Amino acid sequence: MHQSDIRHYEGQDLEALSDMPRYTGWILEYFSKYTRGRVVEIGAGIGNVSVRYVDKSAQALLVEPAANLHERLKERVAHLPHVHTACALLQDVDPSLVAEPFDAALLVNVLEHVQDDAALLRHIHDILKPGGALLLFVPAMPWLYGTLDRRIHHMRRYLKPELADLLQAAGFQIGSLRYFDVLGMAPWLLAGRVVKTQEFNQAGAQWYDRLGVPVTRWIEERVEPSFGKSLIAIAFRPQ
Numbered sequence: 001m002h003q004s005d006i007r008h009y010e011g012q013d014l015e016a017l018s019d020m021p022r023y024t025g026w027i028l029e030y031f032s033k034y035t036r037g038r039v040v041e042i043g044a045g046i047g048n049v050s051v052r053y054v055d056k057s058a059q060a061l062l063v064e065p066a067a068n069l070h071e072r073l074k075e076r077v078a079h080l081p082h083v084h085t086a087c088a089l090l091q092d093v094d095p096s097l098v099a100e101p102f103d104a105a106l107l108v109n110v111l112e113h114v115q116d117d118a119a120l121l122r123h124i125h126d127i128l129k130p131g132g133a134l135l136l137f138v139p140a141m142p143w144l145y146g147t148l149d150r151r152i153h154h155m156r157r158y159l160k161p162e163l164a165d166l167l168q169a170a171g172f173q174i175g176s177l178r179y180f181d182v183l184g185m186a187p188w189l190l191a192g193r194v195v196k197t198q199e200f201n202q203a204g205a206q207w208y209d210r211l212g213v214p215v216t217r218w219i220e221e222r223v224e225p226s227f228g229k230s231l232i233a234i235a236f237r238p239q
Contacts, residue, residue: 019202020209026217027108027137027180028052030232032135037103042090042124043110047068047076054083062096063068065089069232082166090123101129107135112154128237134172136233140179144229145193158231170193172235184208188229199229 044062
């Protein structure tokens with residue numbers, strides 16, 4: 001979430017992601033081992049990711065600073081007594097909700113919105129248990145930055161060495177860090193750098209989820225890509 005305005009977020013990208021269950025499921029398969037304990041999700045949006053794992057977590061705190069998104073998020077998990085939500089930036093969450101350290105912290109397409117990403121990572125490090133996991137998904141390849149990135153207030157896209165340095169500087173030990181969704185680079189480049197569209201194409205997202213995701217997933221499960229539209233990381237607070 002862009003820190004300059006936490007009251008409202010249009011969320012067009014979140015609506016598109018809600019129509020991509022294969023894509024979201026693929027991301028969460030990387031993290032599933034670590035989302036069963038006490039989890040904090042930062043930038044939970046309208047709960048597109050949250051609703052796919054919170055049933056199996058022991059406890060979950062879903063943090064979303066945009067009030068309009070938080071209302072929808074809160075409604076979606078209201079029936080789950082072990083899940084709490086907070087409408088705030090992480091540093092402003094009620095201290096009682098973060099007093100007990102977490103087993104895992106999850107951020108899916110969030111860190112790129114934060115002006116001081118290093119400070120946020122240090123804060124997350126401090127609220128994790130020793131051995132706790134940071135589960136991180138961010139956009140990659142700065143040369144892909146285009147109109148869609150600007151439309152949804154991305155402040156940056158990351159390279160693998162840069163993200164590794166950032167995680168280590170915040171005190172994390174990297175368990176895995178790899179590029180993700182190599183085929184997704186083409187439609188993002190076309191839309192954001194060639195056509196320079198200002199709107200997300202939900203129909204296009206649905207088609208890519210049905211056709212593109214199974215193909216690129218099949219490829220990447222066999223050969224680790226040396227580039228991709230995103231980066232996915234699992235890092236740990238040292239014991």
